[in-house]
Amino acid sequence: MSDRQQILDTVTAQIEPFNKKKVPVTAATTFQGGLEWDSLTVMDFVAAIEDEFDITITMNMQAEIETVGQLVDAVAKLQG
Amino acid sequence: MTETGLQSEALSLDPPPVAPERDLMNKFDGLIAERQALLDSGVIDPFAIVMEQVKSPTQAVIAGRDTILLGTYNYMGMTFDPDVIAAGKAALDQFGSGTNGSRMLNGTFRDHVEAEAALREFYGTRGAIVFSTGYQANLGIISTLAGKGEYVILDADSHASIYDGCALGNADIVRFRHNSVEDLDKRLGRLPPEPGKLVVLEGVYSMLGDIAPLKEMVAVAKKHGAMVLVDEAHSMGFFGANGRGVYEDQGLEDQVDFVVGTFSKSVGTVGGFCVSNHPKFEAVRFACRPYIFTASLPPSVVATAATSIRKLMGATAKREQLWANARQLHGGLTALGFRLGTQTPDSAIVAVILQDQEQAVAMWQALLEAGLYVNMARPPATPAGTFLLRCSLCAEHTPAQLETVIAMFAKAGRAVGAID
Numbered sequence: 001m002s003d004r005q006q007i008l009d010t011v012t013a014q015i016e017p018f019n020k021k022k023v024p025v026t027a028a029t030t031f032q033g034g035l036e037w038d039s040l041t042v043m044d045f046v047a048a049i050e051d052e053f054d055i056t057i058t059m060n061m062q063a064e065i066e067t068v069g070q071l072v073d074a075v076a077k078l079q080g
Numbered sequence: 081m082t083e084t085g086l087q088s089e090a091l092s093l094d095p096p097p098v099a100p101e102r103d104l105m106n107k108f109d110g111l112i113a114e115r116q117a118l119l120d121s122g123v124i125d126p127f128a129i130v131m132e133q134v135k136s137p138t139q140a141v142i143a144g145r146d147t148i149l150l151g152t153y154n155y156m157g158m159t160f161d162p163d164v165i166a167a168g169k170a171a172l173d174q175f176g177s178g179t180n181g182s183r184m185l186n187g188t189f190r191d192h193v194e195a196e197a198a199l200r201e202f203y204g205t206r207g208a209i210v211f212s213t214g215y216q217a218n219l220g221i222i223s224t225l226a227g228k229g230e231y232v233i234l235d236a237d238s239h240a241s242i243y244d245g246c247a248l249g250n251a252d253i254v255r256f257r258h259n260s261v262e263d264l265d266k267r268l269g270r271l272p273p274e275p276g277k278l279v280v281l282e283g284v285y286s287m288l289g290d291i292a293p294l295k296e297m298v299a300v301a302k303k304h305g306a307m308v309l310v311d312e313a314h315s316m317g318f319f320g321a322n323g324r325g326v327y328e329d330q331g332l333e334d335q336v337d338f339v340v341g342t343f344s345k346s347v348g349t350v351g352g353f354c355v356s357n358h359p360k361f362e363a364v365r366f367a368c369r370p371y372i373f374t375a376s377l378p379p380s381v382v383a384t385a386a387t388s389i390r391k392l393m394g395a396t397a398k399r400e401q402l403w404a405n406a407r408q409l410h411g412g413l414t415a416l417g418f419r420l421g422t423q424t425p426d427s428a429i430v431a432v433i434l435q436d437q438e439q440a441v442a443m444w445q446a447l448l449e450a451g452l453y454v455n456m457a458r459p460p461a462t463p464a465g466t467f468l469l470r471c472s473l474c475a476e477h478t479p480a481q482l483e484t485v486i487a488m489f490a491k492a493g494r495a496v497g498a499i500d
Contacts, residue, residue, distance in 0.1 A: 059253035
């Protein structure tokens with residue numbers, strides 16, 4: 001299993017408790033449109049991801065991340 | 081006149097056709113619909129209040145009705161102070177109605193310098209810079225202090241002016257959970273140690289009126305080598321021995337690097353400022369775009385500010401009355417069974433938490449019709465999606481006025497089912 005797949009699996013698992021509408025999650029799912037998260041949910045979720053991977057996702061980066069796949073890429077990059 | 085001619089004339093009066101997908105205004109459709117739905121329900125438009133007369137810091141006429149003001153930030157009641165008004169009138173006579181220029185060029189008059197001198201005295205700092213509004217002070221200071229490759233670390237419940245200061249600048253932005261010392265520590269710990277960092281805090285958070293644990297937060301910021309800015313907009317005049325704010329009250333005067341404040345609350349006029357002891361602080365004047373590329377405050381405004389600030393230094397009786405008023409209102413509303421933003425009267429803001437927008441609007445309207453103005457606040461301005469009626473006290477409210485206010489809340493609260 002590739003690193004990217006591992007990160008995707010972990011991210012998907014982290015999405016689960018916030019995914020109140022049980023939207024099916026793929027790399028193409030968007031946080032705002034697909035998962036229909038408000039800004040407060042996004043903040044809590046980002047904090048969970050940061051804790052899980054021990055990274056900092058700045059608000060500048062968050063502004064560029066729209067899909068689950070983009071988040072996975074960002075995490076992979078931040079983990080270096 | 082031909083058919084064609086008529087058509088052409090008619091067409092020239094019509095707005096040029098814009099393809100719906102290119103109409104920039106379409107993004108507001110949701111907002112327009114939501115607002116229309118609110119107005120269609122028959123309520124008074126909460127965002128179209130006009131003060132037809134203002135009789136004192138606590139009384140105005142709204143829609144022809146005498147109304148008690150409990151939603152201004154006129155904490156110290158300085159707006160009708162005779163000395164303050166006299167200073168403004170004299171400056172109008174001597175210096176005219178406006179400056180027509182930037183602070184940097186032709187827009188610094190005697191009283192801008194005088195207001196900065198008053199601030200240095202009030203805060204006991206070496207430096208003070210006056211901006212045209214409090215919003216611009218945060219916008220300018222934050223965007224100028226933290227540059228590319230550096231970090232701003234801010235509380236999630238920060239005021240819009242702080243968020244906008246971050247957006248205007250080029251620093252990387254990290255936010256932490258509201259008032260969580262642990263989360264601030266964790267986030268600072270994850271950042272690389274080398275780059276410069278600015279931790280931005282507020283003494284009083286204005287939506288719920290809660291106080292920051294500044295002592296612990298500043299200690300954490302210093303541990304990680306960050307500089308600290310505290311916005312004391314909602315505390316000036318009545319926190320700390322000299323009324324400097326929550327940071328003074330918590331004994332942090334030698335720890336906080338920058339304090340941002342405003343003239344539009346306790347000072348009773350308009351304008352913003354930053355004070356600091358940093359030896360290089362003056363350099364901000366030459367680098368800060370929201371300071372440079374805007375007109376300076378009118379002479380009358382800075383003259384009233386300077387006089388008001390000096391009077392606030394010795395305003396012990398007003399300060400005591402303001403705190404007594406906060407205790408009276410907080411106690412009265414708690415006794416009635418309202419859910420409030422803070423357990424104790426921690427600041428001059430008492431926020432009543434309501435169930436939803438419908439209840440908040442109904443209660444706000446009932447209070448207004450009874451002759452009481454409070455501020456309604458809703459997401460996204462409020463934390464955790466709450467609907468609030470925010471009361472802010474003034475040193476000039478009398479105990480009898482507040483008894484009336486509490487009785488109005490009792491009646492309106494029962495009418496909308498917010499209390500039993």
